[in-house]
Amino acid sequence: MSKTVFVSGATGFIATHIVNDLLQAGYKVIGSSRSVEKGEELKKQFNNNPQLSMVVVKDIAQEGAFDEAFAKYGKEISVVLHTASPFTFNVKDYEKDLLIPAVNGTKFILNAIKKYAADNVEHVVITSSMAAVADVKQMATPITLTEESWNNQTWEGCRTDPVTAYCASKLFAERAAWEFLKENKDQVNFTLSTVNPGYVYGPQMFVDASKKVLNTSSEIINQIVHATEESQIMEICGPYIDVRDVSKAHLAAFEKKECYGQRLLLAEGMHASQDILDIINEDFPQLKGKIPVGKPGSGSEILAKNCKVDNRKSKQLLGFPFRSLKQTVDDSVKQILEVEGRL
Template sequence: MGSLGKQVLLTGGTGFIASHILTELLDAGYQVVVTVRTEAKGRQLLESLSETGDSDVSYVVVEEIAKEGAYEEALQSISALDLVVHTASPYHLNYTNPKTDFLDPAINGTTGLLASVHAYAPTVQRVVLTSSSATIVNPPNHPLVYDESSYGSVTWEDAMVPQFAYRASKIFAERAALDFIEREKPSFDLVTINPPLVFGPAPRHLKDLKALNTSNHRIRDLILGRFKAEPAPLAMPFLFVDVRDVATAHRAALEVPEASGQRFFIVAGHFSNKRIADAIRASHPQLADQLPPSDAADDLPPNIFGFDNCRSREVLGMTYRDLDTCVGDAVAAMLERTCSQTR
């Protein structure tokens, strides 16, 4: 397939994962149109990209993705659109209403985008959906090994419980996307990318540590000494992947014909607070006093389930960064940005 100047719509383009996808696509020669929620965010994005020499970027404003027809005007304004990457979906801890904060944006945003692509962008060949391991992992009934054949289940009643809202939003959104493809049979196909917790450095054009994703807060808080005495609770599914590998997976999913219609479990390995702390200690020994003691027990649960990422390796050609590399690079980027902000 190749890029060859193809034009990609990237939704949620100022998010952490999306920012890395943007870098990956630009480096591969794509022209990218990014959705942002305000003109101010769009201008700020272009300004930050101009500092890194990235120029094949424009933006369109989509204020509220849960709104009916949210993407219609944006898609009608883009000519000769070839591909779509849909990352826009909420993931944060500052929620008050599961339906309005998580479920509506995830579900309506996904189905609304697909419907608008179907209606107004006939040249689009493929949509890649950023989903989650939340749609694969099925607690408490874990198999010995997880792969793409596993589908997480949740009820709407479960979704109204705040701690289940994010997981439910991803499950319902992915399910709705698959139902749309089966029902409408559009001219484009669908690929889903399903990562677990995503760690790694901020992309080159993001200078502010406030742009870190929620998962990276675990690393940040460790180097700040906040877990020296009491570790943070581990987060299901105890699996991680480097954000740069997630970005590579999205680009490959756009390009590889055999990816059509498939979902990909993009996972590198298991993590624990102990393993992250050891990785920080190895790459940045000057931070050792901020960390839990080196002889602390590993807090990864015993008899943890395994994972199979063979499909991503064989179809997308993926190789994965290990935890030491991922954490070391993340810490280096955090320290660099902290220093630059205090100069």
């Protein structure tokens, strides 16, 4: 009998890769989506694989959001991968739209496990973020971040702008998970790990040609591909990782005993938006002269002023190499151009 894995937010950018990897590895998957329609669409994308079933969780911020799903399936679920959390900067009420859903969603899925699946669930993996390790201000200073580092924002102080609020939402959600385990260690049997990726790039698991705007991190590359020579490119700087490596890490987080109880920092290196521009201009001649060039080769100067990530511990625990920025960007751009018939 194959194990059953519950994946919250199964229709998301990272989650669809996770579902694919789980099915390929022979697991049964129960995914949650916000509507019946989204769940049915995902099942179709996976060719109605009988190993995949879907449940509806309309609003992760609502008390008891996951209770119905775990009351029904809790006795067969062995592993829970909690990927559902808001990731958008297009919000006005930071507490209502970012902070509360992230924290409550984490608390409510853990409470549902405690109520309906405490004897069955062996492992829980939370999709956290490098944003829980440091916020943008910390990342803009010459410090070294490790698995022991934490974003230093407060609930009151983080509601200044959407980026800071989002970073804090990941911080408080992850803290809530570790605190829950500490407070309920005698009432649940699961191990906990968190996966903390930086900027997540890479190809979409499924392509929708009608979708002009991609998920928040992929949209950074998408906007460059569709820019003009005079366009102003959003200045970014921070750790990067490929979505396929993020997915692989979620499986390793519960399959490898070494990963139990660990924060797994996912970053192959640091990058600036200039580095992405340089790769695209060099590797895609059909775009050269049509998109900005910026200041070629200046990415290293920008990075010299910013933080470093020392995640040697995480890389050793996971035991597999991460993809380079070049491969990640190239695969992302190829997919976009193929969909548009420009490759």
